[in-house]
Amino acid sequence: MPDRPIYPTPQDAETAFYHALEHADLETMMSVWAEDEEIVCVFPGGIRLTGHAAIRAAWQRIFQRGPGLKVRLSAPTAIVTPLSAAHTVLQHVSLRNDESTHAQHVATNVFVRGALGWRLALHHVSLAPPDSAQDVPKVLH
Amino acid sequence: MPDRPIYPTPQDAETAFYHALEHADLETMMSVWAEDEEIVCVFPGGIRLTGHAAIRAAWQRIFQRGPGLKVRLSAPTAIVTPLSAAHTVLQHVSLRNDESTHAQHVATNVFVRGALGWRLALHHVSLAPPDSAQDVPKVLH
Numbered sequence: 001m002p003d004r005p006i007y008p009t010p011q012d013a014e015t016a017f018y019h020a021l022e023h024a025d026l027e028t029m030m031s032v033w034a035e036d037e038e039i040v041c042v043f044p045g046g047i048r049l050t051g052h053a054a055i056r057a058a059w060q061r062i063f064q065r066g067p068g069l070k071v072r073l074s075a076p077t078a079i080v081t082p083l084s085a086a087h088t089v090l091q092h093v094s095l096r097n098d099e100s101t102h103a104q105h106v107a108t109n110v111f112v113r114g115a116l117g118w119r120l121a122l123h124h125v126s127l128a129p130p131d132s133a134q135d136v137p138k139v140l141h
Numbered sequence: 142m143p144d145r146p147i148y149p150t151p152q153d154a155e156t157a158f159y160h161a162l163e164h165a166d167l168e169t170m171m172s173v174w175a176e177d178e179e180i181v182c183v184f185p186g187g188i189r190l191t192g193h194a195a196i197r198a199a200w201q202r203i204f205q206r207g208p209g210l211k212v213r214l215s216a217p218t219a220i221v222t223p224l225s226a227a228h229t230v231l232q233h234v235s236l237r238n239d240e241s242t243h244a245q246h247v248a249t250n251v252f253v254r255g256a257l258g259w260r261l262a263l264h265h266v267s268l269a270p271p272d273s274a275q276d277v278p279k280v281l282h
Contacts, residue, residue: 038219038220042249045270046245046267046268047270048231048247048269077179078179079177079179079180079253079262081222081224081225081253082223082224083223083224084225084227086181086262086263088183088265090189104187105187106187108183108251110220110227112220121220122220122227122229122249124247124249126183126187127187127267128187129186129188
């Protein structure tokens with residue numbers, strides 16, 4: 001077995017995910033993901049990618065692009081079963097060199113437990129309103 | 142135990158969810174959800190609601206609003222563990238009385254297995270591009 005890190009809890013995997021995102025660290029980012037062709041990543045623009053190769057290529061392009069991101073998290077939720085954990089969290093994202101450029105996202109992160117601890121199986125992130133006030137939602141937007 | 146329906150598979154619960162959505166059927170809609178204060182619903186506008194009461198109130202307002210929706214689903218994915226299932230699916234949504242008004246969404250639906258079969262624990266839906274072409278995703282949108 002190569003030296004893939006072991007994430008003993010879903011929270012450990014989530015922390016590694018956001019650390020990799022902030023530091024444009026592709027190898028750590030991909031070490032967080034389950035080695036499964038069923039893994040899914042949905043980006044804020046609504047594009048859904050499946051499988052390790054497509055998701056890796058997307059993060060590679062993102063990390064090549066810029067100066068990196070700063071991500072502050074708030075208001076986590078969790079639904080946990082023995083072999084899975086479905087988290088949601090608000091992501092406050094800004095450019096590392098320009099904090100005036102920022103966006104708020106809501107993310108769903110689903111982790112599964114395997115032989116090598118917990119891994120990310122699904123990341124779905126979408127734009128969220130600037131404040132988290134619970135307003136009348138739109139179904140058809 | 143009252144006459145809550147039992148959903149023997151995640152797919153059964155998902156089918157009931159979309160049937161209830163199309164038919165503005167609040168009682169069936171809420172029967173699909175797990176009875177858990179940790180349940181989460183993220184609407185296309187990015188508003189995240191948690192807990193049975195807030196989610197029920199939101200669907201009630203949505204269902205009171207209009208003539209109902211038509212939802213066609215495509216391209217499902219699934220990540221399954223013994224007590225959970227994380228699905229994604231593309232939702233092609235239109236107004237029942239005006240099919241020219243339509244939107245494409247990507248949805249994550251997380252189901253958990255309990256004493257009464259499978260229930261929805263998390264629904265995260267966001268706008269998706271009109272075609273599903275896998276393009277360079279935007280992280281900061």
